[in-house]
């Protein structure tokens with residue numbers, strides 16, 4: 417008996433980073449044991465910004481490799497690629513017809529992304545949360561593990577479910593977000609959310625020397641100008657990461673020693689690097705093995721898509737009838 421159905425997704429827009437890992441994937445792995453989990457590589461979302469076709473294909477495969485290497489077990493959950501289940505976009509169209517444009521224009525992610533990609537503000541970017549609502553509701557999922565940045569979109573998903581149910585009769589649940597204890601990791605600049613599309617990320621499969629270089633140059637507490645100035649871990653992004661990857665004794669010691677200037681940032685970063693790599697090394701090894709056997713990943717994704725198509729087709733039939741369309745003749 418599971419505690420309910422979960423849906424969550426990740427965009428294949430680049431290298432999966434510590435923010436994705438801490439804010440989402442670690443939680444996905446834990447939840448897999450208690451819930452009926454559906455995890456998706458959301459490639460249709462990834463094409464809402466400018467992209468290169470070959471890189472997209474590589475990123476989709478690499479997302480599959482990374483997720484499985486992180487512990488997403490296709491035998492215990494369903495892992496698939498969004499574009500391989502056409503019902504997602506079909507349901508999104510129905511939702512488009514009940515979603516006020518104003519709701520979408522207000523979304524923080526739309527405002528941020530349209531500022532970032534001024535030359536490429538397309539309908540897909542505006543419509544992103546509607547497709548996300550369809551991703552979740554096509555499986556009638558009750559829970560969505562996400563980082564803090566996605567909470568506004570889950571609220572819109574609930575509103576969409578409510579609007580649909582009020583107009584066409586009870587059909588969809590109103591899903592709840594499940595936030596990770598550390599639901600926001602800042603980038604190496606210490607100022608903006610760690611993002612694949614910004615040059616501020618630490619990729620979990622990057623070579624150790626690259627990870628070290630990124631950590632070494634990461635912004636910490638900016639008020640700490642000299643080695644002997646006391647620091648404030650409460651405003652240091654790296655301390656947030658320590659809290660995830662370091663042992664309680666290390667965390668307590670760093671907290672104390674940083675405030676009293678007993679320890680400098682470089683020493684603190686070295687401890688973090690060692691603890692982080694102890695955690696990431698086995699994941700990096702599994703990923704290397706999977707890259708040598710891509711057929712394992714492809715088979716898992718194919719099987720996931722097959723299962724999802726079955727579930728999604730049933731819900732789409734129900735939706736078609738409820739909104740006044742003809743059912744699909746088989």
Ligand code: AQP
Nearest residue numbers: 427429435436439440562563599600601610611612613
């Ligand atoms: N910095 C972060 N801290 C905590 N959680 C994060 N997530 C992303 N960045 C952080 C969570 O990771 C999951 C998958 O994210 P996504 O790839 O679907 O989209 P995103 O949030 O837009 O991630 P990026 O890296 O910022 O991608 P780009 O740059 O392509 O837009 C989500 O649950 C998200 O909350």
